Amino acid sequence: MIDTNNKTQVVVIGGGPAGATVGTLLAQQGVQVELFEREKFPRFHIGESLIPETYWVLKRLNMIDKLKHSPFIKKYSVQFVSDTGKQSAPFYFHDNKDHDCSQTWQVRRSEFDEMMLRNAEEHGVKTHEGVRVLDVLFEGDKAVGVQIMDEDGNKREVRADVVVDASGQTSMLLNKLKLRVPDPSLNKGSIWTYYKGGKRDAGRDEGATTVLQVENKKGWFWYIPLHDDTVSIGVVGDFDYLFKGRGSHEEVFFEELEKCPGAKMRVENAEQITKVFATKDFTYKAKQAAGNGWVLIGDALGFLDPLYSSGVLLALKSGELAADAIVEGLKKGDTSREQLAGWEADYLVGMERMRKLVCAYYDGFNFGKFVRRFPDHRGDITDLLIGDLFKDSLDKVFESIDTMKVESEAMAE
Template sequence: MTDRWDAIILGGGPGGSTLAASLAKLGRRSLVLERETFPRFHIGESLLPRSREVFERLGLDEKLDARFLRKYGARFLCSSTRRTRTYSFADAFDPKFEFAYQVERDVFDQLLLRHAAELGAEVRESWEAVEVLFDGSRAVGVRARPRARSEGAAPDAASAARAGASDVVELRAPIIVDATGRDTLLASRLRRKAQLAELDKTALFAHYEGVVREEGIHQGNIQLVIFDHGWFWFIPFRGAVTSVGAVVSSSWIRSRRRGESLDHFFDRTVAESSWARELLAGARRVRPVGALADFSYRIDQLAGDGWLFVGDAGGFLDPLFSTGAHLAIKGADLAATAIHRALEAGDTSRAAFASYEAEVRYAVDLFLGVVQGFYKGHFRETLFEPNQRPTMRKLITSMLAGDVFHAEKRPQWASFLRQYYPAEVPTFT
């Protein structure tokens, strides 16, 4: 008797959806279990150009271009010195993809999940995994159930027919993938999790109308405003709405007054930055402020016998360079290839996923070293250096474009970046 699916994917966000779509392109059968019913709100709205390598291969690029605002670069603004610097993706060492997209994640994530289903993946929304099943150290399946009405949206009719609202069923596959994002379902129960040095930050976020934007081709650029307590993002969408958030230090969070609302605290945070005040001077908040605390972490192992992590489930990095969705999308594409080869070889042990883990770690650590360098201050100065050399500009632009996956040949500029901004990773004992 053969398994009904080649892989069961827990989570239907960008990582899970991309993996399911990529597996379908390879002729593999997958089941996606998504706890929520899409669309649903999510932050992480600015994509990177190199994700379009995957979008093109999956037949998604035209759909995205028809719906979302193009992002041709990133503009950095320093509140204390009033310096600005714009990096255009066309100036990267490899400028094949000169723009990305700014996306409302509810729309984007739903589009990706529907596309995976169109390619042949089985998708069950409003289904939650209760437990991953193991035979010794090997993952062999999951126990899952459709969510009851009291826990969220009701399951669809097909799901309800498969199992009663309170019934738990066992689902089997040779590969189980945790793509549950920050919920880290499998990691929380199986692996060790550690915070990343220099990144004990909190994100505050909201949506506004009427935010000042750049003009012409640059209207879709992300604007990153640096101030004494951290930095702001300004991510424009097609239309009038802009996502605005602040990633701030733990010391600034402690300055929040007893009983002070998040909305008021965010307004006070904006008042600390000259650039943020100007960009929001005529704006109107259209979504209440939310918060995510201490959200950068690393998992000690990305794969094992019959299981692996994709995207945020295997670790999350400070959103300074909009890396979250990119690492999930590119990592999922790599995971699909690794799973396909493992199934062909009849070997789904951890060793079969060694190259996948190494490639993802390499990409994450390239970003991590620079993010940590930013918070220490020296990379921040490099961003605004008045007499910046053209090679350094290309190096920074290539990193900002997401050109961090180099399985075949690692370019000299990436080695330079790793040498001067080495990642400080936690030690697991």
């Protein structure tokens, strides 16, 4: 039997960082929010590395003190290792911006995501775990609520003024409305696992993210130190290269590890503590971020490559911008696409800047060579790496990247 006597102002689908963010910020403004998460937290999720610009949204969420008192490893920098094993100088975030935001964290997502969800509850979000959203309900082209099913199979409808889809890459609205647009330039996949006892540097370099290119330049490894002496390590490459005509995921992972001495050295005396995982569906974005009565945020709106650890930042930022637009819309009695998508254009410009930096890396961009050629851009490159994406001045960096690419091609002829 379906109970249809339920009404709230906003329904949020998904309890990850995007959903927790939008829910918390709405509840802070007195908006009634019901959040539905199909899994029970804590639950496993990949994507452990935060970048500094997450600070500002986390501050609005009242999460900073909780993170400071958490066991998470502090992260001060990112470093790149070329296919020949040459290491770039670390990009220390404090050197570019002397502020608390320049220290961030490497997080175990099961713990971080649960902290975010409990924080949402503390701010007044009504959360429901182990509840599946079966459908988003429409009247004409306007979303008016959701149909849900609990663990016992009981179904009911929840009506709402706005439905926010924060359900990740399996997004219901993304699929229902056929909004997914793949990015053929970034058709990548990844294979990863976890080790205990992996090598890590000392002092402020202990929590650095390291990006290591494999010898044939057909992929790269991330190496992320976590607390409890655990490290996350994974390889990213073209989909066809990693997954077609090769062995099991585990066999491919170790074949690629052999081609990356820097990564292999870091785990040669460590113990693998989990199975090997794989993801085969990477970069895409939605045709639009919102419609009448509905909004997409986080991975439901789009996903970039994991190269610069931008996933959580984009989840938090889209959740923040969507929340502000929803609050304004509810006050005006306007939940149209025009109102709910007012932030979309500027957000997508920032996302595109990060995408350009990702594409440059896959085209052979070398951070060390670039900074030596254009020393005035070191701060701009660091801005991009920390996620300070939403300023027009950064576009000059890409003009210089293109200049260096042309110079390199001319020398190769």
